Amino acid sequence: MKKYPRTPPNETVTSDCLDEENALPDGNQAYRKWNNLNTNEVVRDAVLSNQIPRAQGYFTVQQKSMKDLNKLLQAGLNLTYECLLKKDLQEARELLKNMGFDVKRELHHICCYTADRDLRDFLVENLQDYLSVEEKERVKFVHFVEKLYSSAQIMECPLQNG
Known part of the structure; x- marks a missing residue:
């Protein structure tokens, strides 16, 4: 059985106990931000902020085909290619890394x-x-x-x- 961190029964968690480092990110905040962005901007933001699963949830709620991980990753690869066309190697590397690709191998593949x-x-x-x-x-x-x-x-x- 997995043991998850939890508060002992005699203790309660107060707002004073939580600092910014331990606070959980607010998923609704990301959703509100993404409501004002187009699909590619949502994908870019989700990948760069390591929130791909949250983006899948967002796209599921929005009933968009991008909820499929393969389609989301393909959109991320398209964004990577666009970054390379703009000569933005840093963002392209970051996108590839956050999507779980071997950065050097993918750049080498694109180059060849x-x-x-x-x-x-x-x-x-x-x-x-x-x-x-x-x-x-x-x-x-x-x-x-x-x-x-x-x-x-x-x-x-x-x-x-x-």
Whole structure:
């Protein structure tokens, strides 16, 4: 049987006994705050403040599909991608960490598989210590191919119908 902290039967808890560190967070306060935000802002706030379960409860009450953990995490990953596009690596790392992902692995994955040249360059610059020599060579090759592709002139030839 699990033992939960509780007050002995002879003692009562007064407001003087509770300080700010021991006080439980007010779930209603988060709900009131989230009522004024759109869905993505609620997800961002919930993930950054480690309140994903509370956000699921909020979305359940609001009867939104985001109550499903997978959808909520996908929305969090989309927000992470948006942060990276804005070059906000700190918030992207925080979002990934609070959602339970391996931050370095996820950033590495995004870096290797994104088609966005600017984002890839940004991540390569910030992940230099985590890229292998082979991956660095692959990045150079991709840059070379992109340079060739962008300098090639593609001529359009209109097709004439019969």
